[in-house]
Amino acid sequence: MSAGERVLxxxxxxxxxxxxxxxxxxxxxxxxxxxxxxxxxxxxxxVMAVLRHPTVWLGLRYPVLLAAxxxxxxxxxxxxxxxxxxxxxxxxLAVLIGLxxxxxxxxxxxxxxxDRPARGIRAIGVxxxxxxxIRTIGQFVRAVSxxxxxxxxxxxxxxxxxxxxxxxxxxVTAQRSAAQSQNLATAGRAAAIAVAGWTVISLxxxxxxxxxxxxxxxxxxxxxxxxxxAAGGGGQRVLAALTAGTLASLVIFTLVTVVLLxxxxxxxxxxxxxxxxxxxxxxxLQENQAYAVDPYIPVLMIGAILAAVLAVASxxxxxxxxxxxxxxxxxxxxxxxxVIELD
Amino acid sequence: xxxxxxxxxxxxxxxxxxxxxxxxxxxxxxxxxxxxxxSLYPILMRLSDRGLLESKWEQDPSPGRPARHLYRLTGAxxxxxRQVAQAAQPKRHGQAQVAW
Numbered sequence: 001m002s003a004g005e006r007v008l009x010x011x012x013x014x015x016x017x018x019x020x021x022x023x024x025x026x027x028x029x030x031x032x033x034x035x036x037x038x039x040x041x042x043x044x045x046x047v048m049a050v051l052r053h054p055t056v057w058l059g060l061r062y063p064v065l066l067a068a069x070x071x072x073x074x075x076x077x078x079x080x081x082x083x084x085x086x087x088x089x090x091x092x093l094a095v096l097i098g099l100x101x102x103x104x105x106x107x108x109x110x111x112x113x114x115d116r117p118a119r120g121i122r123a124i125g126v127x128x129x130x131x132x133x134i135r136t137i138g139q140f141v142r143a144v145s146x147x148x149x150x151x152x153x154x155x156x157x158x159x160x161x162x163x164x165x166x167x168x169x170x171x172v173t174a175q176r177s178a179a180q181s182q183n184l185a186t187a188g189r190a191a192a193i194a195v196a197g198w199t200v201i202s203l204x205x206x207x208x209x210x211x212x213x214x215x216x217x218x219x220x221x222x223x224x225x226x227x228x229x230a231a232g233g234g235g236q237r238v239l240a241a242l243t244a245g246t247l248a249s250l251v252i253f254t255l256v257t258v259v260l261l262x263x264x265x266x267x268x269x270x271x272x273x274x275x276x277x278x279x280x281x282x283x284x285l286q287e288n289q290a291y292a293v294d295p296y297i298p299v300l301m302i303g304a305i306l307a308a309v310l311a312v313a314s315x316x317x318x319x320x321x322x323x324x325x326x327x328x329x330x331x332x333x334x335x336x337x338x339v340i341e342l343d
Numbered sequence: 344x345x346x347x348x349x350x351x352x353x354x355x356x357x358x359x360x361x362x363x364x365x366x367x368x369x370x371x372x373x374x375x376x377x378x379x380x381x382s383l384y385p386i387l388m389r390l391s392d393r394g395l396l397e398s399k400w401e402q403d404p405s406p407g408r409p410a411r412h413l414y415r416l417t418g419a420x421x422x423x424x425r426q427v428a429q430a431a432q433p434k435r436h437g438q439a440q441v442a443w
Contacts (some may be wrong), residue, residue: 025412026380029370032408042370045380052385124373236394 002041005030011047023050052214057277062104070097074138080140082147083112088155089140095159096133099166100126102213108315109170115147121243125169129162129248135257136162168307171314172239179239181267184339187243190229193247194222199255207268212295215252219299219306220294222248235317242310249303253301256296260289268292351378352386353427359396359416360424366399366413387414395420 001009008030012023026046033039050056070093077089080281103110103122112122136158139151172179198218202209222244230240259266275284348356348358354376359367373383391397397417416424 019388024409025369026384028378028401028404028409028411032368032370032405032411044381045382046384048379048381049384052381053388226440285430316425 002039004039007034008043008046010082011050014050014059015053015108016059017332018056019053019055022327038109061103061294066097068178070094073097074263076138076141080143082151085140085143085147085151085155088151088159090160090161092133092155096166099170101175103166103170106175108174108318110168110174112173113175113177113181115181117188118177118183120162121184121188121247122169122173125165125250125325128254129165129169129255132250132257133162134157135261138319161300164307164311165250167311167312168242170294171318172243174314174318177239177299177314178235178319179243179314180232180236183226183232183236184243185239186229186231187226187240187247190222190225190240190244191247191251193225194244195251197221197253198252203255203259203266206263208256208264208266208292208326210268210270210292210295212297212299215249215296215299216302219245219248219302220254222320233342235313239310239317242306242313243291245306246303246310249299249306253296253303256299259292260292270294347430348423351376351382351387352390353431354378355383356395356420356427357396357418358422359414360428361423362414363370367416368411368413372414395423401430406415413440 005027007226008023009087012026015023021036026049028044030039032047033042074095077086077093078091080086100119103112112119136340140155143150171177173184197219197284198214201214226240226244227237230237264285267285267288269284269288271284271287275287279287355372355378358372358376359395369383369387370380372379376383378386387396391398391414395417396414397420398412398414401410
């Protein structure tokens with residue numbers, strides 16, 4: 001393949017799906033040209049034609065946003081003096097932003113389906129992971145001790161946890177996911193009911209419970225509600241249940257971190273007598289904020305395990321659907337004939 | 344909305360209208376009307392979007408080469424091309440602007 005063909009190939013990939021036929025037409029015309037000058041001029045003209053297409057620029061919004069987020073994250077984490085921790089934070093950013101980028105491509109993780117439940121669950125999931133990732137990186141940036149532990153253990157664990165959540169939300173809402181739209185809506189409702197129940201128990205009056213048991217009960221409730229209400233066979237129920245459990249875990253953990261961070265009245269005196277009496281009220285609050293989140297870490301971890309299982313289940317079930325489709329195509333030769341239309 | 348097509352679009356329409364049943368290749372058409380690909384393809388896309396141009400893939404491509412795309416005016420496209428050609432002539436009283 002010549003350099004011109006390669007450049008044109010990259011350029012036409014920027015065209016929206018419905019314009020891809022024009023890209024093929026341009027490439028076919030290029031293949032007919034012999035003169036180097038003509039080929040160069042033709043490629044340049046075609047690239048200009050592609051770049052003039054307004055949707056090409058709209059399509060670049062997302063990569064630009066991701067690149068800007070990565071840049072902002074790198075600049076922010078540059079404040080971390082300890083190099084291994086800085087590298088670990090960069091790795092976290094790269095993994096999460098990389099997953100979001102892959103979530104736009106055709107494959108296991110993307111692109112997102114057109115239905116509202118899929119779009120809603122993906123948007124909520126990504127937003128919650130973003131909130132937690134920002135909070136975690138913020139803690140690393142502000143940290144004044146335990147750099148080794150943060151770089152060697154905490155940062156990789158959080159990267160894995162957030163990565164699992166992202167993979168799950170991307171996989172179950174991808175275009176070729178087997179999860180039915182109505183079951184995603186059911187999962188969303190089940191998670192909402194469970195979180196509402198937990199909120200009534202835990203957040204209506206201060207302080208926040210010093211046990212994660214209610215939260216784990218709520219996650220279990222979300223799973224059982226989704227299993228009971230989901231339509232279709234076992235696979236559909238499994239996907240709905242895992243989606244509900246994953247979502248409920250993430251919402252509850254995010255609520256806990258936000259409440260502990262923003263509403264001092266809800267911060268329990270979990271340190272109690274173990275904290276030195278010499279601490280000021282502000283220092284005591286800071287210590288309690290740090291410790292009070294610990295009982296909820298298992299909720300985040302269990303949610304991450306559910307998310308990992310959900311991601312794998314989405315891929316396995318999708319593969320089966322793909323195999324079934326391939327079988328159907330084998331039986332119907334016409335189904336395999338590709339028809340390229342310009343619009 | 345009534346809008347005059349650009350001079351370049353008018354050129355392309357005129358080239359197609361010179362021999363309406365003939366299918367044209369994009370590059371050859373560009374050479375004929377003196378337009379580079381960067382100007383020609385957006386015009387072809389617009390004409391196609393408006394239903395003025397039909398297209399098909401070449402049936403017997405050269406050996407080892409991909410099939411090229413062929414274009415010609417639709418009935419509506421031919422009508423518009425004729426209106427554009429008429430409008431390009433010196434205006435007479437009562438002549439309407441071309442709508443396309």
